[in-house]
Amino acid sequence: MVEKKHLTPIRLGSPGEDISKKDLLAILQRFKNLHLLQQKRIQSFLQPRQRVFLELLPLLFHQNVPLLPGFISSETPAGILDYSPTRQVLLHAAQFSRSYQYKTRALANYPILGLFLMGSVGSIAFTKTSDMDIWLCHDPALPPSALEELQQKATAIEEWAMSLDLEVHFFLIDHEKFKSGQDIPISDESSGKTQHYLLLEEFYRTAVYIAGRSPAWWLVPPQEEHRHSGYIKHLLDNKFISELEVIDFGSLENAPPEEFITVTLWHIYKAIGSPHKSLLKLMLMECYASEYPNTQWLCSEMKKAVHGGEFSLEDLDPYLLIYQKLENYLSSPANRARLELIRHSLYIKIMGFANTEQDPQKQLYRTEFIKHIAHRWQWPETLLPEISRQQSWNILKATREHDIILRHLAGCYRMILNFAGQHVQRNLKDNEDLKLIGRKLHSFLDKKPGKIEFITTRSALQTKEQQLSLVETSFADNQSGWSLYLGHVTADNLAEQSPIKNTWSLIELLAWIIVNGLYHKKLKLNLDSKTLALSTNELQTTTEQLHDFISSRLDKLHLDLPSYKQPNQCQSSLLFINTGTEPEGGSNDGRLVMSERSDPFSYGKSRQSFVQSVNRISISNWGEVTASRALGLDGLFDTFTDTFNNHRLPIADSDVKVICNTSARANSISQRAQSVFQTLISWFGRQNPNESPRYILAGAKDYYIFQRKNKVLHYRSIGTRQELLNELSQAQGIFSPTHIDPFCLKESEIPELLKLNKANKIQVFHTATKTGIQLYLLDEKGALFRQHYPSAKIDGLLRRYQQFLDNILNRYFFDDSILIEHYEIRHTPSAIIKYIPSVPNRINLTRELDIRVSGEHSASYTLYCNEKEFSTLTYGKRALAAAAEYILEFRQSNQRYPIHISDIDVPLANLGIENASELQTIHLLKYKQKIENRLNSISGT
Secondary structure (H helix, E strand, C coil): CCCCEECCCCCCCCCCCCCCHHHHHHHHHHHHHHHHHHHHHHHHHCCHHHCHHHHHHHHHHHCCCCCCCCCCCCCCCCCCCCCCCCHHHHHHHHHHCCCCCCCCCCCCCCCEEEEEEECHHHCCCCCCCCEEEEEEEECCCCCHHHHHHHHHHHHHHHHHHHHCCCEEEEEEECHHHHHCCCCCCCCCCCCHHHCCHHHHHHHHHHCEEEEECEEHHHHCCHHHHHHHHHHHHHHHHCCCCCCCCEECCCCCCCCCHHHHHHHHHHHHHHHHHCHHHHHHHHHHHHHHHHHCCCCCCHHHHHHHHHHHCEECCCCCCHHHHHHHHHHHHCCCHHHHHHHHHHHHHHHHHHHCCCCCCCCHHHHHHHHHHHHHHHHHCCCCCCHHHHHHHHHHCCHHHHHHHHHHHHHHHHHHHHHHHHHHHHHCCCCCCCCHHHHHHHHHHHHHHCCCCCECCCCCCHHHCCCCCCEEEEEEEECHHHCEEEEEEECCCCHHHHHHCCCCEEECCHHHHHHHHHHCCCCCCCCEEEEECCCCCCCHHHHHHHHHHHHHHHHHHHHCCCCCHHHHHCCCCEEEEEEEECCCCCCCCECCCCCECCCCCCCCCCECCCCECCCCEEEEEEEECCCCEEEEEEEHHHHHHHHHHHHHHCECCCCCHHHEEEEECCCCCHHHHHHHHHHHHHHHHHHHCCCCCCECCEEEEEECCEEEEEEEECCEEEEEEECCHHHHHHHHCCCCCCECCEEECCCCCCCCCHHHHHCCCCCCEEEEEEEEECCEEEEEEECCCCCEEEEEECCCCHHHHHHHHHHHHHHHHHHHCCCCCCEEEEEEECCCCCCEEECCCCCCCHHHHHCCCCEEEEEEECCEEEEEECCEEEEHHHHHHHHHHHHHHHHHHHCHHHCCCCCCCCEEECCHHHHCCCCHHHCCHHHHHHHHHHHHHHHHHHHCC
16 A cells, blocks of 8 residues: 655644645645656556556647547647657657647647546546546636637547547536536436535545646635635635646535435435445435535535645545545444445455456556555454355345345435435426436336346446246245245255345246346256246247347337436337247147138137237336236237327337247237237327227137227127117217228128218118129218118118218208218128219109108107198107008009108207217117118018
């Protein structure tokens, strides 16, 4: 370890007291010397070819040299006051440009005010693979065009660093804007708008000075920090320092409580992905919050040591300072578990998860550092050896550690919410970053059935398990579930083992294995099940399919805070049908009997469904992975509707994939299910507010009807073909086009004529059969009316329907532009050919009775046969019979053919509705049919 410096303490006086310029210069030099030591340590952790980066960095921003890295133009802002390159730097520059000669030039201004490394780069935890955040402080007066060019130069230098295998990020800093809380640099380690003072505190504690002006904060004595601005003003006004010497980022006075809340939540958010990296900072935020409003800043402790002259590089290491404060904060016995977790985190932060450092000397340096800490704070003798074995963690150890970390995160979350209740008066809901972080935490911390938990410690797994066992187990109340074990375990020796994970379904357990990094191609999975019959090949295939789905989808998400601006919705799903089961109803040798009725949802004469179970894995746009399971065809349709209703729109065909791996009928089952879901997407994916479509298919012995209500897709089943036809004849609130599945109603003309259905059109279809005329009518909202006429002439039948439709349209729908279309159904390969009959001959109409039904209420009505009136008031219950007799007498030669109503004028209640807005043609057609049936029954026609 480096020896501690024992320098003369320097106490800078308060305003009105003696202040020595010599002491001010000595303080500046102490900080710069400390930072030079930090630079040397950083360089020692880098590879030899990478060290040129820090050597050349200030020169690159001091002059614009064409052949040096990052050159944009000679006009790019450049120049650092009092910077002079060393001979070593010039030798590095000569490697890029042999003709380069450094010339000292006096500039009118120096636009680059300072260069600082920021964050863990200046700590013992920095390694050759760590990234570097660099604050590039510039003259606030630079115009936008100059700033843009300076940014281009910084980006070009980042690219050069990348060629050295260094990840570098520049942040252009206007110190005046930063001081006022604007333009806060956002990086992976900061939460942008959610922090200012705490980012400034971290800067003062961790920044490594490279070149330029010195931070004015260095010169403010510890006892004067509460009036930082006034002290700096005193130094400047009295010429103790020049404005050209210092750069003022501001003070830590009056840090608002909101920052403790937002930054704590940010570090909880970061801890979800890399807990051991973030737990130290997270706990520091909790410690700071506990001291509010008299927070004892670590940067102030560091400053006291520098001003006091008693310090060493190791003593002022940012992570050692954090640990020292947390050791005191967690000193009570009640915090023993939390302190142990912090010690684990510190060790892992410094040493890594495995001894990957190639240089033994560097690894020894880190080892000695952690031993020094353990000795200084009297860690238990067994603790270091135990932690040092972390590189051999297995999944059992990782899950236990995860549980501890999760409790810690939840505790921090509760603490900071309590802090908010005590110290924050205004509503924080308007803070966008806070809202997004809260969504992320809610998404991760909240548990619910079927949600696959990502263990926070999965990155700590340094060994790949070679063998795992999946065992079907009986849980409470004889409920069946699944357990995961290390090694080869069966249901007979469970008592000797502790399960790693319990789930409801096998697919859910496999998904947990995959999302937590346990799956690899050489992994052997042992299966012990009483209810499922999975072959080794089927298990392997299923696992690979699941792995491909999960890994490919999660890799594409790139989750960051803006991702949580959108609501949490399903983004993609994978469905497994009949995992470990075979379709029932096969022949004796296990093969299914062939049938002309080949629909896997309703197969053969017995109309058997081959769907026995469905397991779904879904991934949301927030990265949540969820599992569900269901049984039978209803379970599959429940899964379909749930997937559709909770999926982001529009749904692409590739968003939902169906797989079946059974030995029998696998392709036909999966293709059928996939086809049905794609139909749901195409039929309901783009909702038209003026339409309410229906999709009908056969399933087992029932029929299923899918339809949206209040923007939610539902389905219901009905039992018989007649019930289905009745369903198609029901009135609809708005136009409801109907799609009949190709496997449904195969022998009927109805599916084909429904394809011609149009809104605001009445479509009349007819076809000649061996027994008469079959007539279908689709009304303006898609309701189907049908009637068979055993003995009728087509022209006369169509003419009478035309007359009836003309009358009711003029009476009830005269404000609507409803048109009438006629189609003839011909059983040819082209199925339906449009046929528009000629306008009915009005001469023929004069020879026919005009029969109109009128009424005041349901018990009182009148039939008008031309001008002859048959009223219940006059005829009582015989009104219909009297009218029928008159109609037969009117006909020549007593011909007996069906009686047709020409017009209807009755109260809405007679039609079964209350409001005129509900009325559609189907109501009048059904009423017409009811009256005609009674008349024809009486007349014997």
